[in-house]
Amino acid sequence: MAEKSFKYVILGGGVAAGYAAREFAKQGVHPGIELILSTEIVKADLPANTLVSATGETFKYQILIIATGSTVIKLTDFGVQGADAKNIFYLREIDDADKLVEAIKAKKNGKAVIVGGGYIGLELGAALKINNLDVSMVYPEPWCMPRLFTSGIAAFYEGYYANKGIKIIKGTVAVGFTSNSNGEVKEVQLKDGRVLEADIVVVGVGGRPLTTLFKGQVEEEKGGIKTDAFFKTSVPTVYAVGDVATFPLKLYNELRRVEHVDHARKSAEQAVKAIKGLEKGQSVDEYDYLPYFYSRSFDLAWQFYGDSVGDTVLFGDNNPQSPKPKFGSYWIKDGKVVGAFLEGGSAEENQAIAKVAKLQPKAENLDALTKEGLAFACKI
Numbered sequence: 001m002a003e004k005s006f007k008y009v010i011l012g013g014g015v016a017a018g019y020a021a022r023e024f025a026k027q028g029v030h031p032g033i034e035l036i037l038s039t040e041i042v043k044a045d046l047p048a049n050t051l052v053s054a055t056g057e058t059f060k061y062q063i064l065i066i067a068t069g070s071t072v073i074k075l076t077d078f079g080v081q082g083a084d085a086k087n088i089f090y091l092r093e094i095d096d097a098d099k100l101v102e103a104i105k106a107k108k109n110g111k112a113v114i115v116g117g118g119y120i121g122l123e124l125g126a127a128l129k130i131n132n133l134d135v136s137m138v139y140p141e142p143w144c145m146p147r148l149f150t151s152g153i154a155a156f157y158e159g160y161y162a163n164k165g166i167k168i169i170k171g172t173v174a175v176g177f178t179s180n181s182n183g184e185v186k187e188v189q190l191k192d193g194r195v196l197e198a199d200i201v202v203v204g205v206g207g208r209p210l211t212t213l214f215k216g217q218v219e220e221e222k223g224g225i226k227t228d229a230f231f232k233t234s235v236p237t238v239y240a241v242g243d244v245a246t247f248p249l250k251l252y253n254e255l256r257r258v259e260h261v262d263h264a265r266k267s268a269e270q271a272v273k274a275i276k277g278l279e280k281g282q283s284v285d286e287y288d289y290l291p292y293f294y295s296r297s298f299d300l301a302w303q304f305y306g307d308s309v310g311d312t313v314l315f316g317d318n319n320p321q322s323p324k325p326k327f328g329s330y331w332i333k334d335g336k337v338v339g340a341f342l343e344g345g346s347a348e349e350n351q352a353i354a355k356v357a358k359l360q361p362k363a364e365n366l367d368a369l370t371k372e373g374l375a376f377a378c379k380i
């Protein structure tokens with residue numbers, strides 16, 4: 001079987017892989033970048049610096065950058081009855097999106113059930129409603145996006161969605177699906193006994209980092225591949241970037257894994273700078289990342305920077321009926337503001353909350369902070 005040898009191999013074709021390739025090009029490596037498509041790696045032998053593809057091709061490398069990202073968690077993984085019916089969708093690959101668009105066209109004015117109240121659930125719920133489907137959302141938690149949103153933040157979005165005609169069913173989960181004679185989903189059974197009609201179901205219940213190829217060959221931590229501040233793993237010739245990396249988050253002195261594009265881009269750039277720096281004997285600064293998440297749905301847009309720990313305050317106009325709602329939250333730990341969220345902010349205001357999360361100014365009086373609201377961030 002064919003064998004190819006490379007100085008560097010980037011495994012993956014997603015966000016982090018693309019930014020790693022771009023950084024190599026910036027560093028002058030571009031004349032030699034080869035793009036190998038439609039090739040799945042099925043075996044990795046890190047001690048032998050070798051990858052093997054599904055067709056048996058062998059790839060040798062001096063340095064490997066793992067950028068395999070995440071795979072979607074499916075209800076069939078848990079054996080949910082009927083979860084393999086047609087028109088039950090997940091969203092990870094372009095192909096998934098294309099199939100969903102086809103179903104939206106085929107099921108005009110039909111009923112859609114969204115399973116999950118995270119990013120995918122909220123963004124897809126809005127997209128399906130805009131496309132005139134009758135949308136219900138189901139999730140087990142007491143409010144949407146519970147890992148980030150406080151109850152106050154969530155109350156705004158749930159109110160806004162309800163005003164748009166989206167039905168929100170909380171505190172229960174989908175436990176089964178029935179389908180028609182074509183195998184298309186028709187009903188969603190909930191754990192609390194309710195049954196929802198459905199022509200389309202979209203499931204957004206999270207992802208899982210793709211690390212299986214490397215199990216037992218490299219140190220892992222918190223579900224990802226453990227790296228240092230330069231994204232080097234426990235195997236010195238192997239780096240891991242993007243969703244798969246568990247890295248030291250300097251600002252919080254803690255190992256974290258982050259599943260977002262901003263970190264995928266920056267971690268990839270950092271790894272390549274470190275690789276080239278080592279070759280040239282030049283030092284590179286440690287990765288110093290400020291967590292940054294964002295989302296858009298309907299005519300809403302929010303940004304969050306920093307850490308969502310400690311006490312919280314809610315400020316601004318968070319009435320879902322307002323013509324132009326604009327509100328935010330701060331997270332306060334040990335007397336310092338460590339996280340900031342803003343809905344409806346301008347570019348300058350979003351920069352201001354980012355600065356607050358980075359600089360962590362003191363805020364001892366929470367009532368005063370609530371009253372001051374966005375002005376607190378804008379004066380920093």
Ligand SMILES: Cc1cc2nc3c(=O)[nH]c(=O)nc-3n(C[C@H](O)[C@H](O)[C@H](O)COP(=O)(O)OP(=O)(O)OC[C@H]3O[C@@H](n4cnc5c(N)ncnc54)[C@H](O)[C@@H]3O)c2cc1C
Binds near residue numbers: 091242259262264294
């Ligand atoms: C629907 C959706 C919406 C999202 N929206 C946002 C958003 O609004 N904002 C945000 O910050 N983040 C968002 N995310 C998260 C963001 O997309 C990921 O954090 C980011 O893509 C991670 O980049 P990555 O390069 O690590 O992985 P990916 O971009 O997932 O790339 C992984 C690549 O590795 C390849 N691969 C995996 N295994 C193998 C193998 N064995 N052999 C060969 N190739 C392999 C895959 O085919 C893919 O090309 C969203 C994710 C999804 C699914």
